[in-house]
Amino acid sequence: MISMKKLSILPQLALFAALAIAGSVVQADEVKGTAAAGNGKVWLCVGCHSIPEYRADYPLVYKVPMLGGQNAAYIAVALAEYKKGERKHPTMRAIAASLSDQDMADIGEYYAAQTASSPINPLK
Numbered sequence: 001m002i003s004m005k006k007l008s009i010l011p012q013l014a015l016f017a018a019l020a021i022a023g024s025v026v027q028a029d030e031v032k033g034t035a036a037a038g039n040g041k042v043w044l045c046v047g048c049h050s051i052p053e054y055r056a057d058y059p060l061v062y063k064v065p066m067l068g069g070q071n072a073a074y075i076a077v078a079l080a081e082y083k084k085g086e087r088k089h090p091t092m093r094a095i096a097a098s099l100s101d102q103d104m105a106d107i108g109e110y111y112a113a114q115t116a117s118s119p120i121n122p123l124k
């Protein structure tokens with residue numbers, strides 16, 4: 001039996017959910033990313049795509065694709081394909097599902113801007 005005390009927070013929860021949904025559907029058609037914004041969003045990717053000091057490990061074989069220096073649009077499209085399920089890798093699908101179009105564009109620009117001489121990003 002649910003007590004009245006617990007029920008009384010339901011309207012707030014419903015409002016919160018409605019706001020969260022409204023926020024996620026408001027997206028521009030043409031999303032322009034920036035490397036600076038992407039810089040703060042790649043922390044999720046660190047564990048797999050950026051072994052610390054990974055450039056020093058060259059030419060070892062990587063288990064995950066190297067993203068630094070990759071084309072920005074290619075990265076954003078690949079992430080969108082994971083999100084839509086057109087690419088199947090389960091972990092990448094779960095991660096991409098949490099990204100907005102803006103996040104994907106920013107992350108694409110961020111990785112595209114990486115070169116062998118880029119300073120090591122502590123967030124990466």
Ligand code: HEC
Pocket residue numbers: 041042044045046047048049063064065067074075076078079087088089091092095107
């Ligand atoms: C748990 C490990 C893991 C994490 C965390 C992770 N990835 Fe991946 N990622 C992989 C693996 C493994 C693949 C190869 C999957 C495949 O073959 O489809 C991959 C593939 C990709 C690809 C496709 C590359 C290509 O050349 O086709 C992109 C783009 C990508 N990841 C971006 C990201 C971004 C951006 C993040 C952070 C938001 C992230 N990944 C986090 C493991 C991970």
